[in-house]
Amino acid sequence: MTLLRDPLLNKGTAFTEQERAALGLRGLLPPCVLTMQDQAERVLINLRNLPSDLEKYVALNALHDRNEALFFRVVCDNIDEIQPLIYTPTVGLACQKYGLIFQRPRGMFISSRDRGQIAELLKNWPYPAKLIVVTDGERILGLGDLGANGMGIPVGKLSLYSACAGVHPEQCLPIVLDVGTNNEELLRDPYYLGLRERRLAGEAYDSFVDEFMQAARKTFPGVLIQFEDFANHSAFKLLHKYRDEACVFNDDIQGTAAVALAGLFSALRVNGSKLRDQRILFLGAGEAATGIADLVVSAMMAEGASEAEALGRNWLVDSRGLVVKGRAGLSGHKLRYAHDHGQIADFLAAIETLKPTAIIGVAAVGGAFTPDVLKAMAKLNAHPIVFALSNPTSKAECSAEDAYRYTEGRALFACGSPYDPVTLGGRTFVPRQGNNSYIFPGVGLGVIASRSRLVTDEMFMAAAHSLADCVGKDDLDQGSLYPALPRIREVSARIAAAVAQVAYQRGLAEGPAPNDVMGLIRSQMYEPHY
Known part of the structure; x- marks a missing residue:
C-alpha cells in the first residue's frame, strides 16, 4: 500500500505480475496490466471530456499527486495542450479558487508564526531539494495579493522544470511564505487556507525572509532558489540583497x-x-x-x-x-x-x-x-x-x-x-x-548541472541568444518569434549548456568544465518512464 500511495514510486495498473507478487500488491489492483501508453491515453480521454479548464487542472493535479511519472509523461507528450492547463492561464483561476479545489498538500507552507523554527520545519521535507521556487503570494500573475493561495504558482513552475528541462521532481520543492494577506475578500473567505491576518511589513518581514534564506541554504546546501511573484517593492530588494551571496534569481525580472x-x-x-x-x-x-x-x-x-x-x-x-x-x-x-x-x-x-x-x-x-x-x-x-x-x-x-x-x-x-x-x-x-517557460527551466538545469554558486545576468543573456538561435526560418515565415513548444526539452538543453558554459568560464561552477558540457546536461535530464 505504501508504494501505491507514493507518487514518486506508484505505477498503478502498470505494475507487472512479477512486481505485484514481489511487492505485496496482488489483490490491491485490478488484474489487467496496462502499459504507460495505455494509461496516458486513458488520462487524455477523461481529461478531454471534462467541461472546463479548471476541472482539467484539478484532474491533472490529482494525477500529479498519485503518479508523477505518468503525470509528466502526459505533460511531455502533449505539452501544447497541457501547459496552459497546469500553468498560465489556468493556474491564475486555480489560485483564486485554491481553497475550494484543495485536495492534498504539495510543497511546504511556512508561516510568520513559524519564526525561529524555520530550519526545523524544512527538515520535515523528505527529499534532498536542489531547487526551490518560493513566493509570498503578494503579486500572483496580474491578479494581485492571493496570499497562501499562491502555492499554485511554485507548484506549476516546478512542474515545468521537470517537464520542459528534465529536472527530477524529487529535487524540486515549492514553498509559500505565508506572511498574511491584505486581500479583504480572502480574509472573509471561510475556505481560505492561509493566515487570516494582515501582511507582515518592514523589519519583521525582512527578518522572516532572511531566516528562511539562511535556513534553506543550510538545510539544502547549494540549493537554487527562485523568487516568484513577489510584489515590486519586495522583488527588487530581495534580488539585490541575495544575488551576490546566494544562488538565487527572480524569474519575473x-x-x-x-x-x-x-x-x-x-x-x-x-x-x-x-x-x-x-x-x-x-x-x-x-x-x-x-x-x-x-x-x-x-x-x-x-x-x-x-x-x-x-x-x-x-x-x-x-x-x-x-x-x-x-x-x-x-x-x-x-x-x-x-x-x-x-x-x-x-x-x-x-x-x-x-x-x-x-x-x-x-x-x-x-x-x-x-x-x-x-x-x-x-x-x-x-x-x-x-x-x-x-x-x-x-x-x-x-x-x-x-x-x-x-x-x-x-x-x-x-x-x-x-x-x-x-x-x-x-x-x-x-x-x-x-512565456518564461522557454527560459527558466533551462537556466535552472544549467545552474544545477554545473553546481554554480551564483546566477548572473550574463547567464540570462546567454539564454536569450540560445532561445533566439532555436527559431528557424519556417517559424519566422508564419509569424512565430519562438520555437514550437514541443521542442522545449531540446531548447532547454541548449540553454542549460550555454548557462553552464558561463558558470565554468567565470569560475562559478564546482569543479573544472567537462569536455562535453551538452553530454553533462543530457545525462542529468529526468525522463518520465517506468
Whole structure:
C-alpha cells in the first residue's frame, strides 16, 4: 500500500505480475496490466471530456499527486495542450479558487508564526531539494495579493522544470511564505487556507525572509532558489540583497527579460535592423518592465551603443503616464529610465510623440493596446513589434487577432497567453507565447548541472541568444518569434549548456568544465518512464 500511495514510486495498473507478487500488491489492483501508453491515453480521454479548464487542472493535479511519472509523461507528450492547463492561464483561476479545489498538500507552507523554527520545519521535507521556487503570494500573475493561495504558482513552475528541462521532481520543492494577506475578500473567505491576518511589513518581514534564506541554504546546501511573484517593492530588494551571496534569481525580472529579449532578436531578423537602433516603449514600469529594459540595455551596449544611448532608447509608461525626470514619487527601479521630457499622460500620446519601433506590455492592463494604439504603431513602422506579455488572458494588452488585424498583418507579435492561429488576407499567422517557460527551466538545469554558486545576468543573456538561435526560418515565415513548444526539452538543453558554459568560464561552477558540457546536461535530464 505504501508504494501505491507514493507518487514518486506508484505505477498503478502498470505494475507487472512479477512486481505485484514481489511487492505485496496482488489483490490491491485490478488484474489487467496496462502499459504507460495505455494509461496516458486513458488520462487524455477523461481529461478531454471534462467541461472546463479548471476541472482539467484539478484532474491533472490529482494525477500529479498519485503518479508523477505518468503525470509528466502526459505533460511531455502533449505539452501544447497541457501547459496552459497546469500553468498560465489556468493556474491564475486555480489560485483564486485554491481553497475550494484543495485536495492534498504539495510543497511546504511556512508561516510568520513559524519564526525561529524555520530550519526545523524544512527538515520535515523528505527529499534532498536542489531547487526551490518560493513566493509570498503578494503579486500572483496580474491578479494581485492571493496570499497562501499562491502555492499554485511554485507548484506549476516546478512542474515545468521537470517537464520542459528534465529536472527530477524529487529535487524540486515549492514553498509559500505565508506572511498574511491584505486581500479583504480572502480574509472573509471561510475556505481560505492561509493566515487570516494582515501582511507582515518592514523589519519583521525582512527578518522572516532572511531566516528562511539562511535556513534553506543550510538545510539544502547549494540549493537554487527562485523568487516568484513577489510584489515590486519586495522583488527588487530581495534580488539585490541575495544575488551576490546566494544562488538565487527572480524569474519575473530576469526570466521575463530573457524571453522578451529573445523575441526581439527574432523580430529583428524579420525587419533586418539592429537592436541598438530600436526605440522601445514599455507599458508598465515594474519588475518585468525594468528587468527587460536592463537586459535590453546590456544587449544594445554589446552591439556598440554607449550606456547613455542605450538607456535613452528605452522608455516606461506607468499608471501616471510617461516616466520622466522630475516627476514626484519615482521609486528606485524607475529612476534609471526617467528621461528628460515633458509629461505625457497616456500611452497613445506617448507613441505619437516618441515614435517607438516596439511596444512591450507588462502592466496587466487588459485591452490597453487598443485599435488606435495598434494603428499608430503600424503607421510609424513597416513591421511594428508588438509584445502583449501580460497574463492570464483577461489581462492581455491585446489579442493576437487584433494585433494582426489593426496592423494589416505587419505586426511582429508575441503574447503572454496562448492564442490560436489567425488567418488574415489569405495568410495564416501562428502567434507564440513569450512565456518564461522557454527560459527558466533551462537556466535552472544549467545552474544545477554545473553546481554554480551564483546566477548572473550574463547567464540570462546567454539564454536569450540560445532561445533566439532555436527559431528557424519556417517559424519566422508564419509569424512565430519562438520555437514550437514541443521542442522545449531540446531548447532547454541548449540553454542549460550555454548557462553552464558561463558558470565554468567565470569560475562559478564546482569543479573544472567537462569536455562535453551538452553530454553533462543530457545525462542529468529526468525522463518520465517506468
